[in-house]
Amino acid sequence: MKVYAINGSPRKNQNTAKLLQKALDGVKESAKDKEVETKIINLYDLNFTGCISCFACKRLEGKSYGKCAVKDDLYEILNEVSQADGIILGSPIYFLNITGQLKSFLERLLFPYLAYAPNHPSIAPKRMPTAFIYTMGATEEMMNDTNLAATFNIQGISILSTLNIMETWIERTLTKPEVLHSYDTYQFDDYSKYKADMFSEEEKAEHRRVQFPLDCQKAFELGANLIK
């Protein structure tokens, strides 16, 4: 069995990466005697683009029908991930969205699976369980506040619910992801060295001390439930 964590953060040892590692620890724990291999793929180590619209994946009788034909650092990884027994995606929120690198990865992974046919049926070779872990500097209250969302011209829904769009594509092509949000993350090692007076360092530190370990526990459980 193989379970992959896809790290959409440029940082390899911060909030997103830590939660992904906990999730993989949970996978290992629940697998017990079953052989399970886990791997973190750090997208920012790789040279790749998003979908380039070549449509080789839609070309009838083409040798790349249903798979991405672009030969860069993602090519082999996409082959491996398409056969995985579980995929855990992780992203910091950048400008109210997942990072560009993770968006590019998902374009390349998912677009070949979406047949251009009524209702977009999935032709993915395997529909493994999936999960999505988001980390963000905003608090839970901010992410759920529709008035705050309105200041970004998002009317009638919260910022948090805009993240559902990519989750829906994942559900259509693979499976519905289990989701974990980790809010109010600690961003710097020393707040006094940065212009960051919109935050209270004490509150951030307290949140990291009390809430982040709970988020790590939730990530562990998310991983443990993934391959059950």
Ligand SMILES: Cc1cc2nc3c(=O)[nH]c(=O)nc-3n(C[C@H](O)[C@H](O)[C@H](O)COP(=O)(O)O)c2cc1C
């Ligand atoms: C370019 C950039 C944009 C960001 N935009 C947002 C944002 O829109 N909303 C938010 O809550 N946090 C935002 N953040 C904060 C990060 O989402 C947060 O610190 C995250 O936990 C970082 O993950 P990491 O520690 O794994 O790198 C932003 C950070 C950066 C660097």
